[in-house]
Amino acid sequence: MIQRSNPEPFTEHPASSPLTIHDMTVAYHRKPVLWDIDYNAPKGRLVAIVGPNGAGKSTLIKAVLDLIPRASGDVKVFGLSYRNQRSRVGYVPQRESVDWDFPVNALDVVAMGLYRKIGWCRPVTAKYRKIALEALDRVGMAGFARRQISQLSGGQQQRVFLARALVQDADLYLMDEPFTGVDAATERAIVAILRNLRDTGKTALVVHHDLQTVPEYFDHVMLLNMRLVATGPVQEVFTPENLRKTYGGKLALLDRVGHQMTLSGGGQ
Amino acid sequence: MTLAAQWLCGSALLGLPVPSDAAGIVDQFLRVASLRDYNTRVVLLGTTLLGVSAGVVGTFMLLRRRSLMGDVVAHASLPGVALAFIVLEAVSPGMGRSLTALLAGAVLAGFLGILATVAIRRYTRIKEDAALAIVLSVFFGLGIALFTVVQNLPTGNAAGLHHFIYGKAASMVADHVRFIAAASALVLTLCLLFFKEFTVLAFDEQYAAAQGWPVLRLDVLLLALVVGVTVIGLQSVGLLLVVAMLIIPAAAARFWTDRLGWMTMVSGLLGGLGAAAGVAASAIFPRLAAGAVIVLASSFFFLVSMLFGIRRGVLVxxxxxxxxxxxxxxxxxxxxxxxxxxxxxxxxxxxxxxxxxxxxxxxxxxxxxxxxxxxxxxxxxxxxxxxxxxxxxxxxxxxxxxxxxxxxxxxxxxxxxxxxxxxxxxxxxxxxxxxxxxxxxxxxxxxxxxxxxxxxxxxxxxxxxxxxxxxxxxxxxxxx
Structure with a gap:
């Protein structure tokens, strides 16, 4: 049932794969929401994570980041467990996950991406503020550095979140719906940044809702609906057949079960 | 003897003569304003320090949406105080008045209250507000029941315990102030040191966790600061009102600024001012309980901030x-x-x-x-x-x-x-x-x-x- 792409010529030893998920199962309140996920992220590629609501897309990212416990399976980031590779992973959570009325400005939020580097109990010095400002500039937001974050548009807030991840200069980026509710300019800015990341050998896994733009924006796709439906290069895997398997239509038995579980509140 | 009677007796403040006419009040005012009395200085300093640290810690609690946690800690501390008294009296009669022991009991019980809230929220489907209400009232009820037991103890002399409910700033002595000063300095230093960590914790807990910050331990540290401030505050403003010192200055500060650093400072300033104003007023008008006046003074600052705050005040x-x-x-x-x-x-x-x-x-x-x-x-x-x-x-x-x-x-x-x-x-x-x-x-x-x-x-x-x-x-x- 799970399709895999042919091994690509530049595929390295699995130990250096940006992200290896092995046999991962995640459960909320004893109900599994992700089953037996096996995945090897290709290096230097943009990967769309696609699937219906409640398919476990955010759950997958959070489980990789140790934010929610895994019922079984393990995750390796560049061959090591995530706790040893945190600085190499940039995380862009959903925009709705925070209170944008919080009394900080755009630069403050971006600087949070540097907090680990700055270290315990040390203040954010001018040197780090400069790095944060550069990251804001990369997302075209340098002019908004001093704006209180509630006074930014949705797209601008999203770009601030993106800058907070970029400032880390990570090798693997996990982004949870960065394109949701943003204006066209922001969408273009994000796409440009993603391509720039790819061109510099970075890898990004992006939860994405707009099926139409998947082939245009991404190289690889991961079709997810509580289990891995298919994964591989877009042109091979992003097929109507696979999308049907992911989104239902003629439901396979597993889909029906999965759908039931989503209805009963097991979904994320 | 009722609680109210206890409280009124206790408010013959600072050992000063009770003024009977206008001239007396003016004279009293001058005595307080000039800090002529050693006692006034001691109480004023202690309570102001408490106000400042409560304002600073409260800022993070407010932003972390844990405003009521201070209330839970305060109410939960009551059975701790009562139990500490009972145990001490049982071990060696007469020991029950030891303030250190009573406060230790309050700290332990306060932490238990927090644990109970967290456990209810985590392991049941009961929501946070209900968990807070349950813990708060159950612990307070237990405390009141234990107080009844205390009053019927043969060893007796449990009178001072009631000050934990309504507070009695006037009973502070230099030792208490030294203790409060040390505790406040510790609280403020920790807030300064962990400013960055508390900021990311309050703003985006999941991100903080993904970044590898020990979110749980930071949370415990923050709550420990709340327990500390609350327990110190029990003495002067009492457990019913101490939550006001944690939250009102912080809420008021938000009207003035959009930056967390400033908000923390303004909140500390307002907290200190409110506390000082309350103590001063109750020293001038000795029938006023300090705790109540502190809350009223803070509320006044809140009202002013709400109306005139330059960032989000009503007028603006x-x-x-x-x-x-x-x-x-x-x-x-x-x-x-x-x-x-x-x-x-x-x-x-x-x-x-x-x-x-x-x-x-x-x-x-x-x-x-x-x-x-x-x-x-x-x-x-x-x-x-x-x-x-x-x-x-x-x-x-x-x-x-x-x-x-x-x-x-x-x-x-x-x-x-x-x-x-x-x-x-x-x-x-x-x-x-x-x-x-x-x-x-x-x-x-x-x-x-x-x-x-x-x-x-x-x-x-x-x-x-x-x-x-x-x-x-x-x-x-x-x-x-």
Whole structure:
């Protein structure tokens, strides 16, 4: 049932794969929401994570980041467990996950991406503020550095979140719906940044809702609906057949079960 | 003996004579203001320090949406105090008055209260507010029950315990103040050291966890600070009111600033001021309980902040609303003028080719443009004339001045670009559409504005006339 792409010529030893998920199962309140996920992220590629609501897309990212416990399976980031590779992973959570009325400005939020580097109990010095400002500039937001974050548009807030991840200069980026509710300019800015990341050998896994733009924006796709439906290069895997398997239509038995579980509140 | 009687007896404050007339009050005021009495100094200093640290810690609790946690800690500490007393009296009668032991009991019970809240929230489906209410009332009920037991103990003399409920700042002695000072210094130092960590914890807990910050331990540290402040506060303001010292200054500070660093400082300042004002007032009017006056003084500062706060105070917002209404009215009028001129003059279709100042617009035409009442049009025109945007009168019609024309061009351009934006990107979330912005460029990116302009001029060329949904149709014939 799970399709895999042919091994690509530049595929390295699995130990250096940006992200290896092995046999991962995640459960909320004893109900599994992700089953037996096996995945090897290709290096230097943009990967769309696609699937219906409640398919476990955010759950997958959070489980990789140790934010929610895994019922079984393990995750390796560049061959090591995530706790040893945190600085190499940039995380862009959903925009709705925070209170944008919080009394900080755009630069403050971006600087949070540097907090680990700055270290315990040390203040954010001018040197780090400069790095944060550069990251804001990369997302075209340098002019908004001093704006209180509630006074930014949705797209601008999203770009601030993106800058907070970029400032880390990570090798693997996990982004949870960065394109949701943003204006066209922001969408273009994000796409440009993603391509720039790819061109510099970075890898990004992006939860994405707009099926139409998947082939245009991404190289690889991961079709997810509580289990891995298919994964591989877009042109091979992003097929109507696979999308049907992911989104239902003629439901396979597993889909029906999965759908039931989503209805009963097991979904994320 | 009732609690109230206890409390009233206890409020013969600071060992000062009770003033009986106006002169006495003035004299008392001078004594307090000049800090002549050692006792006044001690109590004032201790309580102010407490106020400052409560304000600082409270800022993080407020932002972490844990405002009521301080209340839980305070109420939960009551059975701790009572049990500590009972145990100590059982071990060695007479020991029960040891403040250190009682406070230790309060700390332990306060932590238990927090644990209970967290456990209920985590392991049951009961929501946070219900968990708080349950823990708070159960612990308080237990405390009251234990107090009854204490009062019936043969060893007796449990009188001082009631001060934990209502507080009694006056009973502070230099030792207490030293203790409070040390504790406050510790609390403030920790807040300063972990400022960055508490910030990310309060703003985005999941991100903090993903970054590898020990979120649970930071949370425990923050709650420990709350327990510390609460337990110190029990003595002076009492457990019923200590939550006010944690939350009110922080909530007030938010009206003044949009930066967390400033908010923390303002909150500490307001907390200290409120505490000092409360103690001073209760020293001048000895029948007033310090705890209650501290809360009232803080509430006064809150009220002032709510009204006059420069960031989100009510007045600032009302002023902004008024200004925005005026601007909308002005913009509507300018646009109506523009469109009336535009529809009655032959142009090459470019806005630059339109001489807006030459053509007068009749009052009735303006009236017909929108669903305005005649009175409203008159008001708008009068305002625009005061601002030098429009000249003329009812008989000869109204004309835009040079300044009015420039403004009208800008307003119409923004309006049409926004409309183009809505048409082009109708599927986008509308939250970032700000038609009120002076320039569309403040809200949208320059390249997007350029794209809209292209689209607009293309559409205008298609229609061979400046298109606006509000264009006056009756005059469109002249554009042939």
């Amino acid at each position: 917002q009302a002023f902004a609303l008024r200004r925005s209404r005026r601007r909308v009215g002005r913009h509507d009028l300018l646009r109506a003028m523009y469109e009336n001129v535009e529809s009655s003059v032959e142009t090459d279709g470019s806005p630059e080719g339109l001489d807006l100042t030459a053509q007068p617009v009749a009052f009735d035409r303006l009236l017909a443009t929108r669903s305005w009442s005649a009175a409203r049009v008159r008001r708008l025109l009068a305002a625009a004339q005061r601002e030098g945007l429009v000249t003329g009168n009812a008989s000869s019609g109204y004309r835009l001045t040079a300044r009015g024309a420039a403004d009208a061009r800008r307003v119409v351009r923004n309006h049409r670009l926004w409309e183009m934006y809505l048409i082009t990107y109708a599927d986008v979330a509308t939250s970032h559409i700000d038609r009120d912005a002076d320039e569309i460029e403040y809200v949208l990116d320059p390249d997007l504005v350029a794209e809209l302009e292209t689209a607009l001029s293309r559409r205008r060329a298609d229609l061979a006339m400046p298109a606006s949904p509000h264009a006056i149709q009756e005059d469109s014939a002249c554009h042939g």
